[in-house]
């Protein structure tokens with residue numbers, strides 16, 4: 001069997017349903033096999049989008065996403081997508097073509113040292129030099145991508161290996177002696193944690209994307225309700241705990257709710273689960289939660305005590321650790337604490353000026369929530385749009401909020417929405433976008449239209465790189481240095497691709513436009529002309545304690 | 556504080572790049588690094604001397620190394636009884652009259668002279684770092700033509716695979 005055919009057989013063994021990719025010289029043998037392989041293939045219009053679409057597919061489904069690109073420029077175009085998946089622990093396998101084995105290192109046409117370039121933005125990578133290693137490599141790649149703390153894995157396959165002959169032998173099992181993730185929590189540590197929890201007066205559960213990945217939402221809910229402990233989530237943790245639950249504090253950190261930040265800062269015990277104390281969450285670390293002991297459950301030992309000192313580290317899968325904890329822990333008395341939190345919730349609700357003449361982005365997102373009954377999958381771009389989407393849509397289920405958290409990649413949301421819609425065709429999928437970000441992968445209109453993937457894009461069009469403008473307004477004397485955007489007519493642009501374009505400038509047009517969008521099976525671009533200089537509040541200025549919030553005069 | 560870490564890794568291409576890349580990407584300091592095969596041809600051993608400001612950074616270094624798929628084990632020898640060695644080769648320019656003195660130094664430091672030819676001598680010493688440094692100080696009396704020194708290698712006095 002030819003190497004390319006072996007690759008396809010491997011993908012079938014791994015139950016790959018869809019491949020996102022782009023062809024080129026060094027993947028010709030592979031594409032020749034894909035022609036009649038019977039696996040769905042989505043031709044994106046840029047390799048970056050193929051990587052993001054595979055990532056969106058993975059986040060929405062919990063399965064491994066797959067993307068393919070050619071050598072050199074094809075592979076380098078994938079890198080932003082791989083780095084995005086790496087930062088957010090998303091299982092993606094990328095297959096890249098490479099120049100023929102004997103040409104490697106010769107500066108051959110379209111040669112790039114792809115394993116070198118991607119070493120620090122993948123969980124692991126391979127250059128296949130021997131066709132006999134091919135099947136085992138693919139098997140290992142899927143295994144590594146999807147187990148432990150998931151992440152992207154790249155396989156670089158020279159074109160002569162794709163064309164070479166070998167017997168197809170699917171290895172019965174995977175054994176990698178240097179890779180043994182710990183799933184089961186240490187009983188002794190669990191008991192220590194339980195002791196701390198029982199004694200706590202002001203505990204907070206701090207939940208991150210790891211809970212989504214682990215599928216541990218039910219365990220979080222059970223623990224929080226039984227112990228009466230309030231829950232705050234990170235950006236990637238949105239959906240892991242129902243936002244509208246009375247114990248929910250919403251998101252914490254730089255643009256978190258004031259009550260989540262006050263609760264964390266005032267707490268005496270933080271129970272971190274699948275979160276990594278990122279600087280967007282902690283603000284200035286030496287001021288962070290000064291009186292709190294910290295229990296940290298994470299499958300990746302390097303996340304523990306990296307930024308914040310942890311008192312009880314628990315290396316495990318969140319699901320197992322939470323279940324074990326539930327077995328032994330007794331509820332602390334949190335009545336007074338919950339009362340205090342309620343008073344913060346009343347005093348500092350999330351808000352915006354509702355009586356304004358101009359269209360408000362927060363209102364649009366509230367309306368998207370209404371029109372989709374809170375059941376859509378929301379992807380976001382990066383910037384103000386992302387933070388408003390995090391604050392104003394209420395997420396109740398995991399894998400319904402897909403956003404580039406760690407890397408903050410503009411251009412992520414639209415291709416990710418395409419991947420998500422393929423994973424969950426029954427769901428309405430909205431990309432909440434900025435006018436800047438959407439133009440970073442706007443060519444994917446062609447992909448969505450051609451393949452009839454009816455995603456909806458809500459552009460919060462403020463004619464600015466809004467988040468950067470906000471910082472310039474607040475910290476650089478309103479010197480709007482190169483953040484004003486001169487945009488195309490998004491309606492005409494959508495139409496020229498064969499999508500539906502709708503322009504919205506007034507509040508009363510929002511609902512009908514959204515209804516029209518969700519009731520058509522076409523790709524829709526909604527161009528919302530919003531208040532240009534609207535800001536995201538609350539906001540913790542970079543490098544400050546997270547209870548030092550700017551509220552924009554709203555509170 | 557300096558720590559001697561012994562890392563067993565898969566004997567595969569690119570592994571050294573993964574380790575050195577990790578150190579540079581995360582801003583960890585390497586003082587010395589030595590790699591070589593072991594009795595198991597699929598395994599290489601790296602001895603890394605790291606300079607970690609505090610225990611937290613040392614812990615991170617060890618955890619990050621362990622996280623690499625191609626790393627099989629990470630042992631912090633500093634916490635154990637261990638032996639370390641490095642190897643020095645030095646080429647000296649000397650007159651006939653220096654020769655006696657050099658020979659006595661070689662004997663004193665348990666070094667070896669590998670090569671003598673007219674005005675040139677090549678000496679080898681394998682020892683602990685401070686001993687080698689001391690030897691070098693003595694040798695500054697001569698004209699040093701060339702000097703190479705390996706990274707340090709180290710071994711736990713006890714332990715070992717089937718111990």
Ligand SMILES: Cc1ncc(C[n+]2csc(CCOP(=O)(O)OP(=O)(O)O)c2C)c(N)n1
Nearest residue numbers: 383384385408410434435436437465466467
């Ligand atoms: C690829 C990339 N380049 C630059 C940035 C820096 N950046 C962060 S937010 C932002 C502005 C985004 O503008 P827009 O998409 O219009 O969103 P808005 O903030 O206006 O909602 C920029 C440039 C980034 N995050 N990603």
Ligand SMILES: [Mg+2]
Nearest residue numbers: 434435464466
């Ligand atoms: Mg904008």
